[in-house]
Amino acid sequence: MPEQPYFYEYLTGFEFLDLCGRLNGMGRENTRRRSAEMLARVRLSEAGNMAIRKYSKGMMQRLGLAQALLHDPELVILDEPMSGLDPMGRMEVRGIITELKAAAVPSSSAAISFQTWKRSATASSSLTVGRRWPRERSQI
Numbered sequence: 001m002p003e004q005p006y007f008y009e010y011l012t013g014f015e016f017l018d019l020c021g022r023l024n025g026m027g028r029e030n031t032r033r034r035s036a037e038m039l040a041r042v043r044l045s046e047a048g049n050m051a052i053r054k055y056s057k058g059m060m061q062r063l064g065l066a067q068a069l070l071h072d073p074e075l076v077i078l079d080e081p082m083s084g085l086d087p088m089g090r091m092e093v094r095g096i097i098t099e100l101k102a103a104a105v106p107s108s109s110a111a112i113s114f115q116t117w118k119r120s121a122t123a124s125s126s127l128t129v130g131r132r133w134p135r136e137r138s139q140i
Contacts, residue, residue: 007052007055007060007063007064008052009051009052009053010051010052010053011051011052012048012049012050012051012052013039013044013047013048013049013050013052013055013059013063013066014035014036014039014048014049016052016063016067017031017034017035017038017039017063017066017067017070018031018032018035020067020070021034021035021070021071024070024071026070026071031070034070034071034072035048035066035070036048038066038067038069038070039066041066041069041096041099042062042063042065042066042096043062043092043096044059044062044063044066047059056089057084057085057086057089058085058086058088058089058092058093061081061082061083061085061089061093062092062093062096064081065078065081065093065096069100076100078097081093081097082094
């Protein structure tokens with residue numbers, strides 16, 4: 001998900017996710033089901049039929065997150081997902097990322113934000129090209 005995602009503002013959130021799913025090769029029924037699931041996951045179910053141009057910055061960030069997760073990717077890279085958000089918006093997005101992190105254990109999905117990773121990284125490990133490597137050179 002880019003730092004500042006672009007949306008077709010004349011579409012509703014649901015229509016946008018439906019378009020993205022279809023462009024990604026997802027079937028119609030699967031796209032509609034996943035779109036509804038993702039809108040619920042990012043707490044936009046009630047705004048799903050509202051034009052995106054009426055969304056707040058936080059709502060757009062959450063819609064971008066829903067779009068990034070729509071096709072159930074194995075890895076999601078988020079570039080500044082909390083950029084420009086007010087404290088409440090930051091808290092909501094951070095909560096969603098935390099939920100995704102917890103849900104990633106039993107499923108094939110994984111979500112990582114550099115900010116979140118940086119906060120949770122330990123001195124003994126680092127992320128290199130998608131793999132976890134020991135930090136001490138003697139163990140490499």
